[in-house]
Amino acid sequence: MSWVTKTLKSTLGRKLIMALTGLFLILFLTGHVSGNLLLFKGDGGEAFNIYAKFMTTNPAVKILSYLTYISVIGHIIYSILLTQQNKSARPVGYAESKASTNSTWSSRNMGVLGTIILIFLVVHLQGFWAKMHWGEVPMVTYGEEEYKNLFLIVSEAFKQEWLVALYVVSMGFLGFHLSHGFASAFQTLGLNHKKYSPAIKAIGQAYCIVVPVLFASMPLYIYFTS
Amino acid sequence: MKLTLKIWRQKNASDKGGFVTYPVDHVSKDMSFLEMLDVLNEQLTEKGEDPVHFDHDCREGICGMCSLYINGKPHGPLQTTTCQLHMRSFNDGETITIEPWRAKAFPVVKDLVVNRSAFDRIIQAGGYVSVNTGGVPDANEIPIPKTVADLAMDAAQCIGCGACVAACKNASAMLFTSAKISQLALLPQGQVERKTRAEKMVAQMDAEGFGACTNTGACEAECPKGISITNIARMNREYFSAVVSSENV
Ligand code: SF4
Ligand code: FES
Secondary structure (H helix, E strand, O other), X not given: OOHHHHHHHOHHHHHHHHHHHHHHHHHHHHHHHHHHHHHHHOOOOHHHXXXXXXXXXXXXXXXXXXXXXXXXXXXXXXXXXXXXXXXXXXXXXXXXXXXXXXXXXXXXXXXXXXXXXXXXXXXXXXXXXXXXXXXXXXXXXXXOEEEEXXXXXXXXXXXXXXXXXXXXXXXXXXXXXXXXXXXXXXXXXXXXXXXXXXXXXXXXXXXXHHHHHHHHHHHHHHHHHO | OOEEEEEEEOOOOOOOOEEEEEEEOOOOOOXXXXXXHHHHHHHHHHOOOOOOOOXXXXXXXXXOOXXXXXXXXXXXXXXXXXXXXXXXXXXXXXXXXXXXXXXXXXXXXXXXXXXXXXXXXXXXXXXXXXXXXXXXXXXXXOOOOHHHHHHHHHHXXXXXXXXXXXXXXXXXXXXXXXXXXXXXXXXXXXXXXXHHHHHHHHHHHHHOOOEOOOOOOHHHHHOOOOOOOHHHHHHHHHHHHHHHHOOOO
16 A cells, blocks of 8 residues: 555545545635625626626636535545544443533534535535536626526525525534534644634634525525515 | 442453442442442442452552543543542432443453553554663753643643543544654654654554544543643644655655
């Protein structure tokens, strides 16, 4: 076995992959939420549709999107590998456990939270991403150019209460996942330092609230304004 | 105090085992937890029954032998060793559940006794410094900054009790291993084997079947010696930099 495969098979190597893919997905979320803020512009979706075209055609964004797919898949595969390993490390459990006295609920349930987010992701991708790439999307013209009217798709979708509810609840789970994942990724990378760790933790706590709240406010805004 | 003890009994490694409930009376609040178990065992011996087996040695919080999972926490309700836990931490009439450490790498030998030689093998894999013997060096011949010496001493406090593994939802041994790696990586004497040590100790830790850390921090919260998870971050740095820069292919 080469040293590379050996390292990637070690617990620390697997954790490293979880941390790196997780951090990349945090970057992705940051970009995703910032771009989608255009939904609030109140211009009938013009800015959003132009932005969406840019995001699907720009070659640099293409590379980023492939990195995102790889990160999602890597994060899932390695989480399964690690969970299996961790489950087998304790074949007989305790009759009584007071885990809540020594750790947070989110930190102990990252796998459950991640699975819920994955289910959400499937619904989300099916509804928007797949439609945008391969579905029938009505066109709209701004100036000379034709654009896919994704804003219309989004506004139609979020007229359905159940979908709005699903999005809002899922963002809650995302928040809990991030509340542990953000700082945890830095710890795994070995970045634990007296000077910086308090800031990393504080940013993580702010991030895990701000980003999911912004995301959740989008379907709510559309639902209540349309 | 009158107590009800729900204790894990298991004849040997292959026995399935199960809980047995014992009432104990006349327990003083000043007794240590192990003394309370001594009282129970005397009663059992007088009745001709097999006493409850549990590990202990120093009974002063320094050897790390007294591994009991009490009421859902390693070493019981306080952040200390079981031998330093006293019955005043419990209430009269309480039912106390006592289990062995649970981890694949710590198989039960009998009752509450587990085999922790996995820890020894992690140390054997690299937790040492190969020193050439010779005359005793003068004090302070090797300058070590106080801050570094303090960090190394903090890490060296680990007594290998295994509470970190017991507390961790993944039965991970990373707090223990990282304390041992840190202790030597911080000091000049540990530099010679620094990279190989990190690689070998992590490899042995994995080979023993311990889980992977998910940074819950349960280990740090339960460690009787207050070993910090900053050591785990240091171990990660040591390991990642070792694998990319060492000569070991
Ligand atoms: S790190 Fe703490 S809990 Fe783990 S073995 Fe050492 S002293 Fe015990
Ligand atoms: S018996 Fe030695 S630490 Fe408890």
